[in-house]
Amino acid sequence: MQLDFLDTTVIKTLDFFRNQKNLTPIRTENFRFPLVLGSGNAIETGKILFRKNPALFASESDAPDKIGLSEIQEIVVISASGSKHAPILIDLAHEHKKVAHLISSTPNSEASGKADHSYIFPKISEPYTYNTSTYFGYIYGSESQNYSLENVKNYLQNLEKNLENFDFSRFSSFFVVIPNEFALLKNMIETKFIELFGRKVARDVATFEQIKHAMTVIPDDNELFVVFGNEKNQQFGKNQLDLPIFDRENYGPMMLGAYFTVGKIQRALPNYFMENIAQYCENSEYSISPLVVA
Template sequence: MERLPLSKKTIVKKRGNNTMTLNLIDLDECVIRALDLFAKKQPPTISSPYKKPLVLGSGNAAVTGRIIFNNTPAVFADESTFEATYASAKDVDGCILISASGGKHAPLLAKRIKELGLPVTLFTNNPQAPARTIADTTLVFPKNPEPYTYNTSTYLGMILGKTREDPTSISQELARIKPTLPDFSAYNAFVILVPDKFDAVRELFLTKFDELFGPVINGRVFTEDQVKHAKTVVPSDKELFIGLGVENTLWGTHRYNTQLPKNAGPGTAMAIGYYIIGHIQKSHPPYFKDNIEAYTQKISRVFGETITPIVD
């Protein structure tokens, strides 16, 4: 049975402990669908309307902002640090607020930024984003329906809007990598090593391990220099080291290396890393699919809005 394109949810079976398994796509399939979308519908080109913006977002939105506006005069913050960051920064002339949904924290952040006297430009994937009514300008990016938290087409589209990396070429890389992937079911711990220049992308991978596996599978991600600092003191025969654009011949007993294309940008690194994590996901029990229904019910109460396992 084909997994749903996620316009609605389907309960496929009942499991123990009052959990339900949803018939959702895995993360690797989500990457493929996102690249197919962008091959047909290019994301809008990103440029900053401000000379020195405060780039603001929550979670992976904040990381996406750092990727997009790397090597610019921008200052970066999240929902916990933006007030202190703005107070200590000089010559900030506007705010770029990044939020896939434009909901949850985004309206509160937009309102507060306006109170501080800054114009707000919203980057979102939701044409009806609640924060859009507060922002001065809004740039809407295309996306696919996806499981809650995957945020693959959302933030990948924004990154490609800046880097203009070719989604078709990235898809070809995924096809090249697929037959080389090891049996991930043999491991319960993973370390992904990335080139130093992709330190921000590294954070995206860490978040995906948290979201998909929680405490059940240990996922760590380091740059090729970070791993040199006491990250491998305690070994495990069930740990796999994955070199993504890093030829690892030293760390760990079990290793899998795959090269990145020459001149690969952050969008390519993100897509390939998510694709590999998706194959780890499908090689293990459906921890995410068993628990996302209950989680979205709980987080809906936290934010005071309806959040579903599938984001249209």
Template sequence: MNKIISLDESVLKALDFFAKNPPPTFNIDKFDLPFVVGSGNAYNTGLILLSEKGAIFADESNFKEQIASFGKVIQSKLMKQAVIISASGGKDSVWEIELAKKYKLHTSLLTTKKESDAAKIADEVYVFKSIDEPYTYNVSTYMGMILSKTKENPSKIKDYINSLKFPDNFDNYISYSFVVSDKYMHICPMLDIKKSELFGPNLQLRAFSQGHARHAKFVIRSSNELVISLGVKNEYFGDPNHRWDIEFPFELDYAGVMAVTYYIVGKIQNSKPQYFKENIGNYVVDYGPKAYGKSSPFDLIVPGSK
């Protein structure tokens, strides 16, 4: 358990790495109405990268249905591409590429593992560098992909993170909610996934865009909940005495917002019982791989790709 770092430390290590190893440019202009397929935060990374391209987004649960429903569109050649995003290049990404190729779509894989099973069968492979990280964290894996589009300055982001002033009673809350500007809305499901991975049913962590927050997400106010707003002024959501407004001194894009929010989640992780660290060891050797029909364990610390 001691070798498993917390999420906030993983964020800082990733920013240091990308300051020295900038990701290659990912040119979204070459894609036109593609399928974009990924699991978990790979799916959300796809939204960040390609939502402006009129793409069709799918995941491991609905890709078979989605691609079949667009069969006539594919036959008419209006849709010719599929972008599969998978940090590991394994698990569901393999059959997703096989299915896309069955429909004669050109397949592009975004991954950190150039020797993976998915990389061996994709028509085109974009390989991104990453660092060693605990299983499921996927900080550097997806941050590198996002930076390849946004071209933000990792050192500047880190300096900003280190300047954050946390509320004195930050550790005492049992519920935390993020409210972000609408332009950062795709970060919200990423935080929801981190809640499930790190805390399971043991702590409440919510995240909403400003627009979504208006739709009755804060009917119930509580002094046990800290509402954290990023880049927007919070005048309405949560108990007025338990709000933390975080101003951005410069324009952040998605990599910066991911880094800031993940860092804060890591600080929440540090302040609570170590649910993730106490359970991930059993998960990677037992019920995690078994859910995929595998007997071999997952890596507790996933090796980076440098």
């Protein structure tokens, strides 16, 4: 089975949503002090969606400690598949007499059948773990009035020009620096490195403020700093690639730009993900496939 590299999935995601009409935005201001739940990058997406609202956040691991709090009035479960822990969390919410909402990309899932309200977004077929069209869809649904996807397409084309002649294969470790305004993308980018490279490639992600805290004490000739939005021309290491950003307000374009760049790194290095994802799926306790079909 031929799977796409991450940068290709980013472009397909953007083209897909350019043709989507009447996406229902998630009006986070209408939720009453929710507990937002999710696994991996799902909960990180939740933090982005609800960043301007009073809310608590938890993963499936610490949800039982928070879901019964009297201050919590509603539960929001974010799960692209609507399976695995999602139906369990919704059942737990109902046990505590809480209203349960689901944000997902899979209609007719087990979780959607249990939730009091479901927000189902469209998606494309993409490799397992990528979750690019899914999480971007939720973020774009809350930002769509702020920018044109045609302009985002132009941004990615400009970004590609900055990357097309760069040889990422010369490096074995990467430090991605992002603007302070996008601090909540830090874990999402780190997770993408872990999924694609495991421990074969060293990586760090930090904002311009975070990197000030002794994160560059030890230099490494094999390390590349990938710096987005470097307006002050700061130099963090011997090897540095400065890249443009779309703007300093909207998370969706920054997510796509970062994922697109990680996809270019994926192309340049040994293909660890493609070599191992089928076996990973076969060994999983869940019924999963290397390709998640829309």
